[in-house]
Amino acid sequence: MIDTAARAEMVRTLMLLEFVFAMLPGFYGVFYILGQVLHRRWLRLLGYGFGAAQVGVVLLMIRTGYLEPFWVRVMLVLTLAYVAMPPALWALAKAIHRENTDTLQPS
Amino acid sequence: MQIHWLEVTIAAIAIAVVLTRVLSKGAGWLSWRFWRGAMIASSITMTTILFVLSFFTVQEARPGSGRIPPWTVINHEIGLKWDAERQWQVPVVGEETGFFGQVYSPEEAEALVNKGKITFQARNCMECHTLLGNGAYYAPDLTRAWLDPWWETRIKPMVGAESREEAMMKWLMNPPQYPQGTRRMPNLNLTEEEARALVAFLKWMAAIDTNGFPPHYSLTYEQR
Amino acid sequence: MSATTQVRPKLYESQKLALWYFAVAIALFGLQLTFGLIAAYQQLNPNFLFELAPFMTNRTLHVNTLVVWLLVGLVGGVYWFLPQETGREVVGIKAAKIIWWVIVAGVLVLAGIYLFVQYGPGEMSTLWLYMEGREYLEAPRWVDLALVLWVAIFLFNVIATTLASRRVTGLLLVLIFDLVALGALYSAGMHYNINVTMDQFLWWWVVHLWVEATWEVLVGVLMAWSLMYLLGTPRKVVETWLFLEVALVFGTGILGLGHHYFWIGTPEYWLGLGGFFSALEPLPLVAMVVHALYDAGGHRLLAVNKPAVFWLVAQAFGNFIGAGVWGFMQTLPQINMYSHGTQLAAAHGHLAFFGAYLSTVLMLTYVVVQQARPVLSVPLDSRWWKWAAGLMIFGIVGITGAFTISGFTQTLIERAEGGSTWAAFIRAYTHPWYANTLGWRYFFGWIMIIGYLILVYDLLTIGKHAVATVKATAVATAGGGDD
Structure with a gap:
């Protein structure tokens, strides 16, 4: 059992990193989608920036050594899912609109 | 009974995917019918798994069962x-x-x-x-x-x-x-x-x- | 303002009933904010109303009015759209009206019990008459039974109207199955269980599977209708995407229930299951954002009803950030072991309910308000809705921020360092990083109240100018002869 100070350090580090880790894909999704809707390239690029930062935070989280190997793998899988999510869902929305409608929809 | 979450997770996803294929046979994956099938498949699969797991959880959550004291x-x-x-x-x-x-x-x-x-x-x-x-x-x-x-x-x-x-x-x-x-x-x-x-x-x-x-x-x- | 006007089509009886639903929902929203504000002040000054109405009383009313007004708003939304969807009057509308007034009377009696009786002796009769004492489900058993009757009649309305219209659309299919599940799940909350582990196990079947599964789907249905009737998105697209959302909501949310089974005495496999599936729970929420924006964006946000479209988009984002991001933040078991049951949960709760459900009901309210006036105002717009929305969003963001900071502090001081004892709890809430946020919370509570008052004013006045315009035109044309 680790002592109290080390434990507090671990909880603080992991909690802050997970907070940032949860926020970044949120920003990524929001800006990516806004960029697509409003046809603003810089918004989309900003989104990608947050996406990349998210990968960085996960690597940082792994480097702390607080995560067991098993959870390291879970986090990596989740990160991949989160990176793929906004563009994949956007593409899906576009494809489903095209497939199921005759009228012209936005690109 | 020993239950491992990873097996349950993989089984849940696999069953949902297979069931979707069965329910929406012949429908393109962007079509209305395909996603209706996916909806029914995932609802049924997850509900069933929840019921099965709940059954086992209830066994372990009885007073005197080990986890819950008498x-x-x-x-x-x-x-x-x-x-x-x-x-x-x-x-x-x-x-x-x-x-x-x-x-x-x-x-x-x-x-x-x-x-x-x-x-x-x-x-x-x-x-x-x-x-x-x-x-x-x-x-x-x-x-x-x-x-x-x-x-x-x-x-x-x-x-x-x-x-x-x-x-x-x-x-x-x-x-x-x-x-x-x-x-x-x-x-x-x-x-x-x-x-x-x-x-x-x-x-x-x-x-x-x-x-x-x-x-x-x-x-x-x-x-x- | 360059608003055009047109005479509104006649309202169905069901839509007239829906107007009552929304009026009561908005009134209860005001009560919810008031009791929340008192509870927030009691954290600053614990002696305030300590003898008359202590924190527990205000908190009970705060969460119960929340659940009731949101549910009333969602059900009202269904009563509004159902005749439009089926093209006919709702079957059994008389029963629906009678049960509605029974429910309103019941809610008033219940509020009186909460305020003036507050609790009862430690006997089963208390659980039947006054207080069931399970958070969110405090309502005594007689209220549970009244609610079941209400849902049953509502379900009958929906099914009978669908059958009578001889056209089972995908939307109605989803709605009916969702309402059956919603009603069935509530029955899981109507048992007394001596074993606290089993008690909480079933309690979450109601609380989680309502809020994170069946309510989300109900919102999906209402959003789908709104996209269709507000923005003219084709039915086939809306339905296909609704199916996808339901597949994802149920696919992740049902086993995501596991995140409530980490620490209540249930087996360890729930740690992995809950952690994994709830990490995927944001997925359907992103899907909702994508869809709402894809279609709203196609119209350059210039729709027929500006506040409704605003709240529709706000709902998509708010649901995703509040329920998704703030939930996922503390969902991994390693963190959750420490943060579970702290102010962080309250941060998540506040933002998620605001984003997911409050926004939905306000969107529906604006849809209804536009149609409720004798003359349609297109586009529906005013100066005040922006103020109301801005202040309320500013308020909830402030409240959530305050809760998040105190949650971090509590997690570290009480849980990680202090060993979770009574003394550690006191140490946490007296720490400056916790104690100072209580003042902000109270301040932002007032911001919410101001936003609410403006909202009420706006709901009463928005679109009224159109009526005046039409009257003036009518007078002018009557004088000028030819139209």
Whole structure:
């Protein structure tokens, strides 16, 4: 059992990193989608920036050594899912609109 | 039965995917029919798995099953010990010491804990406290309240009690008289019978194996 | 303002009933905010109303009015759209009206009990008459039974109207199955269980599977209708995407229930299951954002009803950030072991309910308000809705921020360092990083109240100018002869 100070350090580090880790894909999704809707390239690029930062935070989280190997793998899988999510869902929305409608929809 | 979550997860996803293929056979994957199939498949699969897992959980959540203590645990000494393999604290039940100076039979113990649980609900305790971490976050978590060192070090001399159970009972019957911290607990007009039952319920709850929650209980600054 | 006007089509009886639903929902929203504000002040000054109505009483009313007004708003939304969807009057509308007034009377009696009786003796009769004492489900058993009757009649309305219209659309299919599940799940909350582990196990079947599964789907249905009737998105697209959302909501949310089974005495496999599936729970929420924006964006946000479209988009984002991001933040078991049951949960709760459900009901309210006036105002717009929305969003963000900071503090001081005892709890809430946020919370509570008052004013006045315009035109044309 680790002592109290080390434990507090671990909880603080992991909690802050997970907070940032949860926020970044949120920003990524929001800006990516806004960029697509409003046809603003810089918004989309900003989104990608947050996406990349998210990968960085996960690597940082792994480097702390607080995560067991098993959870390291879970986090990596989740990160991949989160990176793929906004563009994949956007593409899906576009494809489903095209497939199921005759009228012209936005690109 | 030993259940591993990863197998369940993979099975759940695999069944949902296969069922989707079956239900929406011949439909393109962007079509209305395909996603209707996906919706039905995932709803049925996940609901079924939830029911099956609940069935097994209920078996393990019976009093006396190992994770949940038998009602007669109120007659015993209760403590926590560090489990190096699971990396958290687990409750340990020690020798029989009695409760309020008497040993309760299984029926009596169940009746007492039951009375305590009803009182807990009737007095709406959860609207300030949390128990097992769930509730209103305004007052301390009660999961391990029985084991709180304050009963011995602070409350017992304050209310003039002989034992921990008596200290808890006396305090609970008039909390505003002995305020702790800046937030006070209202006087909920507990009868002696209700207060005694409430203490029994809290003691029984303290012996539940909660996968280590709350973490590192009562390892305080002082012990650092 | 360059608003055009047109005479509104006649309202169905069901839509007239829906107007009552929304009026009561908005009134209860005001009560919810008031009790929340009192509870927030009691954290600053614990002696305030300590004898008359302590924190527990205000908190009970705060969460119960929340659940009731949101549910009333969602059900009202269904009563509004159902005749439009089926092209006919709702079957059994008389029963629906009667049960509605029974429910309103019941809610008033219940509020009186909560305020003046507050609790009862430790006997089963208390659980039947006054207080069931389980957070969110405090309502005594007689209220549970009244609610079941209400849902049953509502379900009958929906099914009978669908059958009578002889056209089971995908949307109605989803709605009916969702309502059946919603009603069935509530029955899981109507048992007394001496074993606190089983008690909480079933309690979450109601609380989680309502809020994170069946309510989300109900919102999905209402959003789908709104996209269709507000923005003219084709039915086939809306339905296909709704199916996808339901597949994802149920696919992740049902086993995501596991995140409530980490620490209540249930077996360890729930740690992995809950952690994994709840990490995927944001997925359907992103899907909702994508869809709402894809279609709203196609119209350059210039729709027929500006506040409704605003709240529709706000809902998509708010649901995703509040329920998704703030939930996922503390969902991994390693963190959750420490943060479970702290102010962080309250941060998540506040933002998620605001984003997911409050926004939905406000969107529906604006849809209904536009149609409720004798003359349609197109586009529906005013200066005040922006103020109301801005202040309320500012308020909730402030409240959530305050809760998040105090949650971090509590997690570290009470849980990680202090060993979760009584003394550690006091140490946490007296720490400056916790104690100072209480003032902000109270301040932002007032911001919410101001936003609410503006909202009420706006709901009463928005679109009224159109009526005046039409009257003036009518007078003018009457004088000028030819139209």
